Amino acid sequence: MNLGQAIARQASAGQAKPTSLAGRRILITRSADRARPLAALLSGLGAEPLVLPLIDFEKAQDQAAIDAGLDRLSAGGFDWLVISSVTTVRVLVEKAAERGVSLPDLLSVGTKVATIGTSSRRVLETLGLAVDLVPSGAQSAEGLVEVWEQAPARVFLPQADIAAPGLRDGLSAKGADVTAVVAYHTVDFPAPEEMRLGAEVPAAVVNSGDDTPIVLDPADVKKAFDAGTVDAVVAASPSAARRLAAIFPTLGRSRFIAIGGPTAAEASRLGITVAATAQEPTPDGIVAALETVFANEGNPQ
Numbered sequence: 442m443n444l445g446q447a448i449a450r451q452a453s454a455g456q457a458k459p460t461s462l463a464g465r466r467i468l469i470t471r472s473a474d475r476a477r478p479l480a481a482l483l484s485g486l487g488a489e490p491l492v493l494p495l496i497d498f499e500k501a502q503d504q505a506a507i508d509a510g511l512d513r514l515s516a517g518g519f520d521w522l523v524i525s526s527v528t529t530v531r532v533l534v535e536k537a538a539e540r541g542v543s544l545p546d547l548l549s550v551g552t553k554v555a556t557i558g559t560s561s562r563r564v565l566e567t568l569g570l571a572v573d574l575v576p577s578g579a580q581s582a583e584g585l586v587e588v589w590e591q592a593p594a595r596v597f598l599p600q601a602d603i604a605a606p607g608l609r610d611g612l613s614a615k616g617a618d619v620t621a622v623v624a625y626h627t628v629d630f631p632a633p634e635e636m637r638l639g640a641e642v643p644a645a646v647v648n649s650g651d652d653t654p655i656v657l658d659p660a661d662v663k664k665a666f667d668a669g670t671v672d673a674v675v676a677a678s679p680s681a682a683r684r685l686a687a688i689f690p691t692l693g694r695s696r697f698i699a700i701g702g703p704t705a706a707e708a709s710r711l712g713i714t715v716a717a718t719a720q721e722p723t724p725d726g727i728v729a730a731l732e733t734v735f736a737n738e739g740n741p742q
Contacts, residue, residue: 463487586611599624
């Protein structure tokens, strides 16, 4: 049983116990729909989740490139499909819908699938697509490269426009022939409605409640930072860290929690002190990082 399941069971039995997160106000820098699984888990632990959308996702400007890649994928022209984010899954779901097929139908028989983390794997499996390779250690591009076998292979790698070259170059260094295409663009929130990536995917962790987290705007958040009423802020990507640094001159007494090493590194480069780094990009992994920060502190009054 994972941490989220344990909390849900305690809550359903009316036996939830106070934790080090009880009374803490945690700011999640994602859209409300993407923040909901983490928000539900935090609420179950007695924390107050807040949401500030910072980044959004647009459809790729070069649709011909990704369509050509998918045509080749369906025709058996690749040995592997490598997925580096849940947002990439959203792109593939949208592309499958355009073609009138399900996600697994985009791949030919025998094409293998790799992803960099357990969240993507769970989503893909929920959508009916088996995952053949996922790192057991670091849930990152580096972790996937580490477990990738040295061998020639034809790899299709749809990514964000701002994706670091590490995954592409690491796979190439191990003998892969990598076809990388831009699957989506990362932009400031909100993206124009006509360009916004619309497809949604199942949450990696089931929402244990129906409450929608409180969504704030930057002005509200600045006041909260200045007043010292936000205990922690969670950022899921380097781009989110950059947006935080651009909008807010200070985070006040709020602790910065990074999801993954690249986010932590970018925050440090920007002068943001990283209080903890979630080793897994899941609600349970983020809560574990938060717990390490507040475990030795008394609950707020």
